[in-house]
Amino acid sequence: MDEDKNLNKDNILDIKARLKIKRHEMASQLPEERKRNFKEVPYGYSPEEAIEEAKRCIQCKSEVPECVKGCPVNIDILGFINLIEKGDFLAAAKKIKETNSLPAICGRVCPQEDQCEKLCVVGRRKDTPSVAIGNLERFAADYEAKYGDIHITVKGDKSKKVAVVGGGPAGLTVAGDLCKMGYSVSIFEGLHEIGGVLMYGIPEFRLPKEILLRELKVLEDMGVEIFTNAVVGKTFTIDELLEKKGYDAVFIGTGAGTPKFLNIPGEELNGVYSANEFLTRVNLMRAYNQSEYDTPIKCGRTLVVFGAGNTAMDAVRTGLRLGYEDARIFYRRSRKEMTARLEEVHHAEEEGIKFEFLINPVRFIGDENQNVVGVECQRMELGEPDESGRRRPIPIKGSEFVTNIDAAVIAIGTNANPIVPNSTPGMDLNKWGYIVADENTGRTTKKGVFAGGDIVTGAATVILAMGAGKKAAVSIDEYLRTGTW
Amino acid sequence: MYEIVGRKSMGEGIDLYNILAPDIASKALPGQFIILRVHEKGERIPITIAKTDKNDGTITILVQTLGKTTHILSESNIGDNLADVVGPLGVPTEIEQFGTVVCIGGGFGIAAIYPIAKGLKESGNKVISIIGARSKNLLLMEDEMRSVSTELLIATNDGSYGTKGIVTDVLKELIYDKKESINRVIAIGPVIMMKAVSDLTRDKSIKTIVSLNPIMIDGTGMCGACRVLVDGKTKFACVDGPDFDGHKVDFDNLMNRLKFYKEEERASYECHTKEHHHS
Ligand SMILES: Cc1cc2nc3c(=O)[nH]c(=O)nc-3n(C[C@H](O)[C@H](O)[C@H](O)COP(=O)(O)OP(=O)(O)OC[C@H]3O[C@@H](n4cnc5c(N)ncnc54)[C@H](O)[C@@H]3O)c2cc1C
Ligand SMILES: Cc1cc2nc3c(=O)[nH]c(=O)nc-3n(C[C@H](O)[C@H](O)[C@H](O)COP(=O)(O)OP(=O)(O)OC[C@H]3O[C@@H](n4cnc5c(N)ncnc54)[C@H](O)[C@@H]3O)c2cc1C
Ligand code: SF4
Ligand code: SF4
Ligand code: FES
Numbered sequence: 167m168d169e170d171k172n173l174n175k176d177n178i179l180d181i182k183a184r185l186k187i188k189r190h191e192m193a194s195q196l197p198e199e200r201k202r203n204f205k206e207v208p209y210g211y212s213p214e215e216a217i218e219e220a221k222r223c224i225q226c227k228s229e230v231p232e233c234v235k236g237c238p239v240n241i242d243i244l245g246f247i248n249l250i251e252k253g254d255f256l257a258a259a260k261k262i263k264e265t266n267s268l269p270a271i272c273g274r275v276c277p278q279e280d281q282c283e284k285l286c287v288v289g290r291r292k293d294t295p296s297v298a299i300g301n302l303e304r305f306a307a308d309y310e311a312k313y314g315d316i317h318i319t320v321k322g323d324k325s326k327k328v329a330v331v332g333g334g335p336a337g338l339t340v341a342g343d344l345c346k347m348g349y350s351v352s353i354f355e356g357l358h359e360i361g362g363v364l365m366y367g368i369p370e371f372r373l374p375k376e377i378l379l380r381e382l383k384v385l386e387d388m389g390v391e392i393f394t395n396a397v398v399g400k401t402f403t404i405d406e407l408l409e410k411k412g413y414d415a416v417f418i419g420t421g422a423g424t425p426k427f428l429n430i431p432g433e434e435l436n437g438v439y440s441a442n443e444f445l446t447r448v449n450l451m452r453a454y455n456q457s458e459y460d461t462p463i464k465c466g467r468t469l470v471v472f473g474a475g476n477t478a479m480d481a482v483r484t485g486l487r488l489g490y491e492d493a494r495i496f497y498r499r500s501r502k503e504m505t506a507r508l509e510e511v512h513h514a515e516e517e518g519i520k521f522e523f524l525i526n527p528v529r530f531i532g533d534e535n536q537n538v539v540g541v542e543c544q545r546m547e548l549g550e551p552d553e554s555g556r557r558r559p560i561p562i563k564g565s566e567f568v569t570n571i572d573a574a575v576i577a578i579g580t581n582a583n584p585i586v587p588n589s590t591p592g593m594d595l596n597k598w599g600y601i602v603a604d605e606n607t608g609r610t611t612k613k614g615v616f617a618g619g620d621i622v623t624g625a626a627t628v629i630l631a632m633g634a635g636k637k638a639a640v641s642i643d644e645y646l647r648t649g650t651w
Numbered sequence: 652m653y654e655i656v657g658r659k660s661m662g663e664g665i666d667l668y669n670i671l672a673p674d675i676a677s678k679a680l681p682g683q684f685i686i687l688r689v690h691e692k693g694e695r696i697p698i699t700i701a702k703t704d705k706n707d708g709t710i711t712i713l714v715q716t717l718g719k720t721t722h723i724l725s726e727s728n729i730g731d732n733l734a735d736v737v738g739p740l741g742v743p744t745e746i747e748q749f750g751t752v753v754c755i756g757g758g759f760g761i762a763a764i765y766p767i768a769k770g771l772k773e774s775g776n777k778v779i780s781i782i783g784a785r786s787k788n789l790l791l792m793e794d795e796m797r798s799v800s801t802e803l804l805i806a807t808n809d810g811s812y813g814t815k816g817i818v819t820d821v822l823k824e825l826i827y828d829k830k831e832s833i834n835r836v837i838a839i840g841p842v843i844m845m846k847a848v849s850d851l852t853r854d855k856s857i858k859t860i861v862s863l864n865p866i867m868i869d870g871t872g873m874c875g876a877c878r879v880l881v882d883g884k885t886k887f888a889c890v891d892g893p894d895f896d897g898h899k900v901d902f903d904n905l906m907n908r909l910k911f912y913k914e915e916e917r918a919s920y921e922c923h924t925k926e927h928h929h930s
Contacts, residue, residue, distance in 0.1 A: 356871050358688060358695075358735040366873075395737040397871055401674050423873040427885055434885065434904050436911040440875035446868055451694065460694040460719060461868075462915035536907035583872050585890065 273304025322348010334362020336619025339635030432530030466572025473577030608638030673708030682744030757840025849897030
């Protein structure tokens with residue numbers, strides 16, 4: 167077999183035994199129970215389960231194991247899995263943190279099946295699923311949070327100051343890395359809470375806020391200054407940060423937060439939400455707990471979510487938990503083209519979410535109070551591949567039908583937020599309004615200004631935003647030491 | 652963090668607050684707003700900035716008590732802190748030399764129109780301001796408005812002061828009877844008032860700017876809750892506005908969207924006042 171050349175031959179006797187161990191799925195709340203609460207779905211591994219799962223790694227001997235090639239931040243996966251197998255969980259966590267400062271988050275939200283686990287040689291064999299790298303990463307990080315000492319020593323004199331704009335995964339990574347290198351770092355975040363999509367977008371049942379707050383505390387303990395309620399471009403401009411506020415460099419990580427709409431009739435009706443509005447009400451503003459929090463959200467019988475990415479899955483499962491009896495996904499392509507993490511699709515289906523494919527909305531229908539009561543859709547068929555390489559959906563004539571609904575959520579993607587770009591002269595944008603920045607250094611066309619994450623690439627993933635942050639931190643350090651641009 | 656350093660009751664359920672927010676005070680321009688949260692579990696509500704004082708770092712807002720959040724705010728005292736204040740948000744009102752500009756304020760809209768009238772006057776415009784109230788003793792900011800206007804016209808519903816009627820009656824008189832040549836109208840107040848003003852000026856093709864007040868959450872273009880229909884197109888009031896061409900705004904849609912959470916708002920208000928009276 168082709169992948170056998172990767173195997174550690176000294177360990178060959180073990181390999182057969184290792185390959186016989188079945189993949190451990192994490193124990194989870196039962197679907198019937200969890201679909202009405204906001205508590206996290208999987209409970210995570212016990213130490214015994216983690217050790218057993220770690221034994222499934224066949225300890226590839228190649229210089230860089232395949233799995234590592236699939237991880238955007240090149241975590242020493244083999245190394246940390248080995249430590250878990252030995253039962254040294256704290257050392258495993260430390261090993262991961264050499265390259266990834268937010269493992270409890272990545273373990274939970276990375277699309278592993280497209281990254282590390284996709285390339286794992288165990289998974290590439292027939293009949294043996296990949297080592298559960300994400301689950302193991304999550305286990306090590308949670309174990310450390312519970313039993314470890316996450317105190318980080320910071321070196322350097324902090325004489326140079328860096329401003330980080332936006333407190334999402336890109337900004338948090340830059341801030342943490344630069345702080346460790348001895349810079350004085352301030353984060354400017356527009357909302358009243360930090361975390362970006364991790365705070366306002368990804369729901370509690372998938373990423374408990376407590377985990378995020380834990381990571382933020384680490385940053386604060388390290389001495390990162392955090393200013394919330396600071397919309398850069400409004401409260402301060404990038405030029406003011408550099409010229410008046412005495413920052414030596416600025417990193418922009420403001421994300422791709424502006425929701426796209428369908429631009430079809432009736433979209434302005436009450437009850438038609440962008441995914442961002444729906445999720446922000448529930449997550450950032452905690453509308454799921456209306457006895458304590460003031461921001462309202464409505465509930466009804468039928469909710470339809472348009473789209474099939476992580477955002478759509480989060481919205482539809484949130485709807486279910488708010489009390490919608492019938493929560494559905496309508497997607498204009500087919501199951502194969504869905505972009506959500508496999509685990510989320512799987513969880514959604516277990517919870518009773520209905521998926522309907524090859525359906526495109528053409529108009530929303532309102533009642534006399536302009537509240538949405540229905541949506542007219544048409545059925546689609548797949549044609550030739552389009553510029554994204556996926557087969558283009560084409561409407562089938564005469565296939566229109568109406569579905570009665572109480573609310574609709576539009577989760578078809580986002581655009582660049584224009585506030586920072588429009589208020590920063592001398593910084594080039596591409597034709598879609600994203601910031602032009604060097605892929606390897608994060609340098610923009612404006613001296614002293616770096617950028618990374620979704621505001622450069624368009625909506626992507628948490629780990630890619632973090633990866634961009636890591637690279638930017640290295641090149642900010644270089645710029646501040648050498649002064650060369 | 653954001654201390655209330657002054658407050659006074661203005662009547663008609665409207666209170667004035669001076670809030671310590673130096674970064675915003677040094678930046679705000681006429682037509683911009685803040686979003687505030689009164690407490691840690693509160694909702695985010697948008698409020699127009701009426702005045703700023705760069706020297707002591709304060710901003711002044713006028714807030715009408717309507718539901719739970721504004722009610723809690725009305726119970727706060729000097730020395731209390733608001734959980735969050737963010738701004739200045741939105742695009743500032745266009746201030747240039749237009750010629751003769753009519754500034755119309757209704758209710759708390761008078762607070763919003765004040766800095767605009769001031770800016771326009773300072774830019775050399777003839778500023779005719781029209782403000783209204785139910786009765787003479789309920790009129791807001793009369794002296795301030797007079798000081799920034801070339802001419803101040805007043806409407807009261809009961810006729811106790813100025814013209815008997817509403818602000819649009821005064822505007823109509825100005826356009827049709829006095830034949831004043833007007834280059835621009837700016838109207839801020841209840842949606843129904845802005846709609847009536849826009850209807851009145853449409854026939855005469857007088858450019859009319861209104862400041863829209865849809866439900867907002869983040870105020871930075873992230874959620875789309877504040878979307879309004881202008882010339883048939885979706886606009887986000889928090890980043891594209893709040894000022895729009897009144898002749899192109901779909902006011903009926905705005906009124907309907909403002910009503911969406913009425914039930915929940917009423918329930919949370921009742922729940923709050925009940926608890927309050929018990930304790
Ligand atoms: C609902 C949802 C679910 C997702 N699920 C997953 C998943 O399971 N796995 C995965 O890998 N990815 C997922 N993603 C994508 C992922 O979250 C993003 O790619 C990632 O968060 C991008 O990070 P970022 O730091 O670039 O920006 P963001 O996370 O968007 O953070 C940007 C921050 O900047 C702030 N900001 C914006 N403008 C300003 C300004 N002018 N001044 C100051 N602050 C500003 C914002 O408030 C925000 O806090 C999901 C996205 C969404 C919306
Ligand atoms: C740009 C802008 C500027 C504004 N300026 C002022 C001002 O200077 N002074 C003032 O008194 N009011 C102003 N408002 C309106 C003010 O935000 C609402 O009156 C306030 O949110 C009501 O909150 P509540 O909880 O007390 O009342 P609720 O009972 O919650 O609501 C009462 C009504 O207020 C509106 N409303 C509710 N929540 C929001 C929200 N999050 N955002 C906007 N509207 C909402 C709805 O129409 C609702 O029916 C402004 C609104 C906008 C958008
Ligand atoms: S960070 Fe993501 S891609 Fe990398 S090892 Fe962890 S789960 Fe896999
Ligand atoms: S996780 Fe998979 S690819 Fe990585 S070292 Fe283990 S067996 Fe090899
Ligand atoms: S208030 Fe969220 S986009 Fe305007």
